[in-house]
Structures are given as structure tokens and as C-alpha cells.
Amino acid sequence: MAVKHSIFPKSGHDHDHCVATALDAAESVCGKAGERLTPIRRRVLELVWGSHRPIGAYAILDRLKEDGRNAAPPTVYRALDFLLERGLIHRIESLNAFVGCAHPGESHLVQFLICRSCGMTAELDDRRLSEAIGRSAVDQGFDIQSRVVELSGICSACQSARPRHPAHAAR
Amino acid sequence: MAVKHSIFPKSGHDHDHCVATALDAAESVCGKAGERLTPIRRRVLELVWGSHRPIGAYAILDRLKEDGRNAAPPTVYRALDFLLERGLIHRIESLNAFVGCAHPGESHLVQFLICRSCGMTAELDDRRLSEAIGRSAVDQGFDIQSRVVELSGICSACQSARPRHPAHAAR
DNA sequence: CCTGGAATGATATACTATAACACTCGGGAG
């Protein structure tokens, strides 16, 4: 049975469009907040959006160096912190890596599906799931301030095909 | 309104009993599986159970050294890997730390509540929440292999009191 | 201008985790 509305990016999608949209949205979000999307921040965001696979801070750093820029770890982490605070990217705790936010500027509760075969991630905003989490916390009198929900497994595309990116297999 | 059945460890509980129970359960689990709970593994488990606050691998390492034992990082990580595989401890991804499993030997899906004020964690096994996660995955045709659900916030005890362990405040 | 805060540069270091190889020990095959 086919999946009706897969939220996983399709293999042949126009990714340049994803990137352009994300950068535009970032300009907009920063503009409204009076924040500066400096060249470094913009470039880091672009690199995070290089694919739908989470990317590590040091991989970003390597790319910045390839740009010919003087870059050190703090350069990257400052930009990542800025982008995280503005909700333009997400951190995947179970991978120590970062991925673009699919709904920048909108407040949303997020859950991730992470494919161990192709490395792609999908960002969910499942209301029933969020509510179940909220109920669980309320039952315990717990005041939730942040949530990490990361589900690793095999996406539907990889289930029906030989793995295409074995390099991204889970640890 | 008071919480009916808080799963958070109470401040004055008999923690020695928690530790003893955990060690007994570990002996039992290992015995049935024909695995060896060696002195190092037992000691690491005991240290992880030192409190209901997640502990980092290097903090465990320091304790082992205090024991007068020759210990290096691999010593600790090997023991932790063993304990993780047998389901005797859990890893908290968002803290890079480890905490004792409240239900060793039983297969269960787990979610964590992590108090940013006192550092305590509570292990939930909320069936509705697990089912909501399962449905979410099925909707996407996603085959879940592992789950990370970690909710950070303030536990009910800390909400009604001045924080008692500010050193454990979230990053 | 000039000045104060934000952003970046630069260096050092802390923290987390694994690779690789050597050694020991105890149990089973012969």
C-alpha cells in the first residue's frame, strides 16, 4: 500500500527551490525581528539546507574553509546558535547534527523521522502526538519547556528499494 | 492540585533500595542470558544508579579512578555498551549521559521527563503516547527501529519549591 | 567623528567517544 501523503522529500524534487525558499524565509524572519542575517549566517543556513540530511558542525566548517573563509569552530557554532534561536534550523540530538527547519517563523512542535538507510529526515508536526505528549506531562504535573522526539528507522522509499546511500547508515 | 501518581522519585526515598534492586535485577537478567556481570560492569551500573540524575561517562570514569582502579575511557564505554545492550541502563541523548533503567528485563518503550531544575529524570512508559508515535510512523510508511523521546522542563516538586540543585540547570 | 555594542577572528581547551593492539584468564577440545 502506498503512503498517501509522505512528508519525506522525494528523490527527484527541486532542491534548489527548497534552499531558495528557506533563505527567503530567513531574510523575512530576521527582517521582522530586526536581526541581521549576516553573510556567515546566511552561508551556514545554505549549507545546512544543502540536503535533507542532517549535517555536523565540523562538516559545515570544512565547507566554509573551502569557500576560502577564515573559519574556526566558534564561527560555525555562533551561526548555528543564531539560526537555532530564530527557529531557522533544528538540532538532531541523536546525531549531533543540524537540519533546516521546514516551517521557519511558525511556532510548531516538531518530531523527526530519520531514515537509517538514506539519511534523510522528515519533520512532522503531528497534533495527536503532541497532544499525547502534553497529556503525559500534565499527568505528572510536569511543565514541559522543550521536547526531543526523534524516530529512527527505514523510510518507505528505502523499504521498497535497495539502500541508495549506505554511507548514511545508522551507527 | 496534587499529582496523583508521580513517577518522579520522591526526595526522601530510600535510594539504597533502588540501587540494591537494580543490581539484583541485573544479576538476574545476566544470569538468564548467560552473560557475565563482571566487577567493572557491576560497579559502573552501581555508579549510574548513584542517583536518578543522568551521569556522564567521564564522571563515571573519575569515580572508577577514585576506586583505585586502572581505568581509561574504553573501560567505561565498554561497560556502558554492555549495560545498554542488556537494557539495564538508558542513554539520554540530549545530555550525553546515562541513567538506570527502571524496568530492566522487560521490553518497553520509553520516554523521559528531565527536570532542568533538580536534574532528576523520570522514565515513562505511556501507552497512549507510544501508540500515537506508532500511528504517526505508520501514516508515513515509516518502519521505526528506535525512538528518542526526551521532554525537558520543571518537575512538579520544583514548581512548588525553590530549586534545590541549581547546578543541574539545563544548558 | 566617535563611540558602544554586535559580530567576527583567533587561540586554546574541555568534553565525548572510538580505534587499535597487547595481555590475561578461564574453559573446553583433544
Add this chain to the structure above:
DNA sequence: CTCCCGAGTGTTATAGTATATCATTCCAGG
């Protein structure tokens, strides 16, 4: 009994992730 084998541990080195600290630059507003 001896040999051998594999699990467990010791040891050293290194990989990978993140932050502290201070210097410098840049730019918007006075």
C-alpha cells in the same frame, strides 16, 4: 594435562563535538 580460543580488560593514541576567552573589526546612532 596442554593447547588454544575467545571474552574481558589494559593501554595508548586519536577522532569528533563544543565552548571559553580575549582581540579585533564593523557599523548604526548620537
